[in-house]
Amino acid sequence: MQDWDDLKIALAIARHGTLTAAGRALGLNQSTMGRRLAAMEAATGQPLFERQGTSLIATELGSRVVAAAEHVAGTVAELQVELAGGPTPLEGILRLSAPELLIAPFLASRLAPFISSHPGLAVELVADERPPVLARRDSDIALRFSLPDQAELFVRRVAFIAFAVYASPRYVLSVGLDPEERRAPTAGTFSGCDAVGPPPELSGAADAQWFASVARGARPALRVDGIAAQLAAVKAGLGVGLLPCFIGDDEGLTRLTAPGACPLREVWLAVHRDLRHAPRLRAMIDQLSATMKRERPALMGAPRG
Structure with missing residues (x-):
């Protein structure tokens, strides 16, 4: 140089x-x-x-x-x-990668004020759950559900996400479910119901394993990958399904279990250690941290209203 x-x-x-x-x-x-x-x-x-x-x-x-x-x-x-x-003014491209679960239902709308206030900054949201490779600029900042362990990364936990079992009101009535009886479910609590969930090979997360346990004996109505498809199936009345509370509570569904019954999912923020003080990255990190803090009640499944 x-x-x-x-x-x-x-x-x-x-x-x-x-x-x-x-x-x-x-x-x-x-x-x-x-x-x-x-x-x-x-x-x-x-x-x-x-x-x-x-x-x-x-x-x-x-x-x-x-x-x-x-x-x-x-x-x-x-x-x-x-x-x-x-x-x-902040300028250039800033690429933020995150799991699909966080992109459309959470980040896209909540980052809108930040994006509008920095017209020179082009923000790219990329759905990705793989271990981040920030040294190769695949993304500038990564949000992940598992702790990244690369030595070159600066990492901190920014949120927890609560999950619960949901069903459409129509399905609840059709099978006679009483939500109060299932607030603290155990293995097989939802046996006899219809279940919507990921295929077995994609059920490695602790919350997915918990759902597989409480839904033991349930009929697998639909096995589908992706939170958007699972949400659509539950809303259509195909059965009970595990959803993040901040999504399920906004969709007119009936929450059947308490948020604390299912293991929480951690959200980790990762940025290249040498770049975390760059103005545009620092501004986005501060924005993400503030957003996660402000939205903590919704992310943790606190009652609305």
Whole structure:
């Protein structure tokens, strides 16, 4: 790296994903960006980015360069705030990956005010439950239900999610279920009912195993992967199913068990250790933490109203 301009080139490519978009952000054309990147890679003797589809993804060395650039950019931004007496607008792409369960029913709507207040920041929500590989810029911030253990990650728990067994009011009436009798279920409590749940090979989570136990003896009405499909099946009256309380309570369903009866699911936030102080990442981390804290009653299944 020759100077700060080189770092800005690497940072723009990492943030925008293509030479064209990065060049547009810096006021340079694609050919100039290509020449500058080639010169940097020639100087280091190693590639800084590799192509995946239509995007450029940082290599291991490129990720270290980008982390250094983020640090410098953050320091410059803080200095600008101090000198100008006001915040510097957040810009670029910020990719947040999370399980499908959190994307549409929770994050998309609750992040809307944050996204609207930062028009220069393009937020991408990606459904993903795999262990995060943030060093390769698959995402900038990851939310996961299991504790990530990669050494390069800064990780903290930001929430718990309560689950309960739900059914449609029509199904409750049709089979004569009494919710009060099943608030603290044991193995086989829902035997004789119809059950909606994931296929056995996808039932590894503690809450799914708990549901398999209390629904022992139930007829498997539908085995389906994905919370959206399970919710649709329960709403259609196919049987009882395990749902997050913050979803089930908003859908006009009858809650059949107490939230504390089922094991809670943890939500972990992970970010690359070297990037967590970058202004745009720090702003999103603060927003996510505040959102999880504010929504804690709903996430924990507290009674509404």
